Amino acid sequence: MAQPARCIWLLLFLVFAQPAAADWRSAMPTAQLLGSGDFTWFGLRVYSARLWTVAPVHDWQQPFALELRYHRSLSRDTLVKASVEEIRRLNRGRVTQAQIDAWSERLAGAFVDVTPGMRITGVYRPGQGCRFYVDGRLTQVVDDPLFARAFFAIWLDPRARDTQLRLRLLGQAGGD
Numbered sequence: 648m649a650q651p652a653r654c655i656w657l658l659l660f661l662v663f664a665q666p667a668a669a670d671w672r673s674a675m676p677t678a679q680l681l682g683s684g685d686f687t688w689f690g691l692r693v694y695s696a697r698l699w700t701v702a703p704v705h706d707w708q709q710p711f712a713l714e715l716r717y718h719r720s721l722s723r724d725t726l727v728k729a730s731v732e733e734i735r736r737l738n739r740g741r742v743t744q745a746q747i748d749a750w751s752e753r754l755a756g757a758f759v760d761v762t763p764g765m766r767i768t769g770v771y772r773p774g775q776g777c778r779f780y781v782d783g784r785l786t787q788v789v790d791d792p793l794f795a796r797a798f799f800a801i802w803l804d805p806r807a808r809d810t811q812l813r814l815r816l817l818g819q820a821g822g823d
Contacts, residue, residue, distance in 0.1 A: 697716075713771070727758060
């Protein structure tokens, strides 16, 4: 094979192999689905959520991944605003405005405008922080354990706004 043809094949391999190497599953090869459910707003299905864990139950001391597959188009700003509002609600008086501002910037770097079928996956890394992937591509690494706990609490805290979705994610109620 001629040298230019080898370079083209190598380039194509690198381009198409990159997303697979960056996917969250490579960081958690033993992850298994713990639970799943849908989030609806006024009867409209907004996203389907799946919680992947390395342990047979959710444990904040073990890594896990929360995958959201969207059924509606939403802007990045809407995703950031909704996330920050829930973090603020769940952590009233325990986080500063400076933390909220910094976390908003990190979320803006992690999220994109979503359309139906797109996936955003957050991987919780105990004691380290978290990583965000959009359709399998790494978009943001947040080395802040407080942020990671506050973010994933939106779905997993007992005070989560959608308690039925929480129970489904934790495998404690029928999944969708």
